[in-house]
Amino acid sequence: MPDMAAAIHASAVVDPSARIGEGASVGAFSWIGPDVEIGAGTRIGPHCSVHGPTRIGRDNHIHGHAAIGGEPQDKKFRGERVSLEIGDRNVIREFTTINRGTGGGGGVTRIGSDNWLLAYAHVAHDCMVGNHCIFSNNATLAGHVVVGDHVILSGFAGIHQFCRIGDHAFIGMGALVNGDVPPFLMVAQEGYGRPRGINVEGLKRRGFDQERIAAIRRAYRAVYMSGDALGEARRALSALAADSDDVRLMLEFIEGGERPLLR
Known part of the structure; x- marks a missing residue:
């Protein structure tokens, strides 16, 4: 009543x-x-x-x-x-x-x-x-779909079933996401959305200092710019995670997924 x-x-x-x-x-x-x-x-x-x-x-x-x-x-x-x-x-x-x-x-x-x-x-x-x-x-x-904290989905963004979007990620306008998006990433439209760097401006607004952002950027490069297979990239992340809780969060996210990683 x-x-x-x-x-x-x-x-x-x-x-x-x-x-x-x-x-x-x-x-x-x-x-x-x-x-x-x-x-x-x-x-x-x-x-x-x-x-x-x-x-x-x-x-x-x-x-x-x-x-x-x-x-x-x-x-x-x-x-x-x-x-x-x-x-x-x-x-x-x-x-x-x-x-x-x-x-x-x-x-x-x-x-x-x-x-x-x-x-x-x-x-x-x-x-x-x-x-x-x-x-x-x-x-x-x-x-x-599982969406973390402080995530932004721009207009007309669409997320495929069973995908996960990590904390602080930014999905651009019209992007169609058919794989897991690790924390801190930006995804832009190009047919299906593809990673386009990390969400630097969003992280700065939430108080991330330059040291934390630099560690996240190194992790992004290891997974998305090194050309390594995912297994090798995960080993590189594991080494970087020893000095960064944020990188550890990315690594745990990647290791916990059932859908393919968006790369």
Whole structure:
């Protein structure tokens, strides 16, 4: 049931089992289904739909016509109980779609906190999105994608299913990514996106000093510019990782993947 301090527009439809936190609001003509929990201070705009099971944290702002917690777009889905979890202080803009998980894919789609998902962005079933990410207009994740923290997807970027995008990566406008992208990299469009250096400007904005950036640049050269096979490049990374936590993060990311590495 809604908290007495919640503001529910008279035209909104809220299922009696939904839990609406203190200071939350639901706009005109929005629909809040059963088994939905909306945290304190979260604002749901007009003409939105939120399907359960879905848990939305505190102080999010979901703009008009967003479709949250819909069934996964997966032909194998048979109505099993699956869920969506969204953290705190996210901005989810108009016409964004976020689907629940699938029984065969872990059962949950999860989005962290302090993210911006701009208009027409799509997060498919079983995706895991970290914190402080920006998905520009029409950025799209297929199913089972894992996105780290501080990742930027530019407009019309598309990520293939089961791919991973490491922390602080930057995916350029229109790039189509069909392999894992290690932390700190920039990917630009050229048919399918290809690595184009490291995200130096983004790292500087987040307080990385020149020594850390230089170590990351050396790691990038070892993997992407040396001409070595991946096995040899991994050995070079292992040596560099002895003196850099950031390089160690890249190495662990590369060694933990099931999809081919984007090179």
